């Protein structure tokens with residue numbers, strides 16, 4: 001195998017910035033983009049831009065356009081074409097089919113209410129970083145009932161049977177800033193990977209894309225650290241390479257709260273309109289606190 005021979009080329013560093021065009025960029029995004037851009041540029045590698053626009057109810061073309069304008073204004077140039085996830089559903093469908101053929105997915109017919117009631121009945125559950133883990137209700141349905149309900153249901157989720165999946169892969173680790181981290185995806189419960197009429201979720205699309213795009217280092221905010229446990233498991237199940245990870249601290253506002261589009265965090269375009277320079281914005285993102 002070429003990779004095992006002495007003197008084989010070390011793969012170049014490939015990083016990416018993968019925003020969802022559901023709003024305008026804020027300083028938290030700049031911090032993520034900058035981390036990836038710097039790592040690639042310092043190593044003579046590649047920095048990719050991917051628009052995670054699978055959710056057509058929340059994503060808007062004007063936000064995608066604004067992301068491109070903001071990054072260009074900041075001088076964070078990317079290599080190659082932009083990958084738009086909405087143009088690649090076939091890739092996610094293929095990965096989903098492999099997991100389904102391996103018997104690792106099950107249909108879940110629970111409503112949000114059903115899940116809350118089940119958790120309450122079981123005496124509550126600790127809230128994880130990605131919410132309360134699914135209690136596993138539909139994992140226990142028999143094959144015939146599954147089939148019948150699948151045909152009748154207008155919608156259902158396809159969940160990953162995490163315990164069964166881990167039984168196939170055994171223990172997993174990923175490399176975070178040079179340290180080995182043990183993946184513990186069971187803490188997140190059986191995550192949703194798709195719906196009846198929709199062949200992917202964030203977890204599946206991001207895992208497939210990072211591999212397809214040859215990403216070697218994922219730089220993103222600490223809010224996605226919990227998700228990495230699941231991404232590592234999906235990589236193992238799909239036979240995909242594992243990039244290194246670097247989850248950076250979140251940028252907070254003056255009151256110490258993390259920035260969020262929905263809370264109207266100050267946007268880069270507003271900062272530009274207010275006369276800040278790209279250097280000012282980058283300094284603010286690195287300082288870790290939003291301008292008051």
Ligand code: GLU
Nearest residue numbers: 018019020052206220224
């Ligand atoms: N699309 C995700 C977001 O905007 C980021 C995904 C990632 O970096 O893995 O929060």
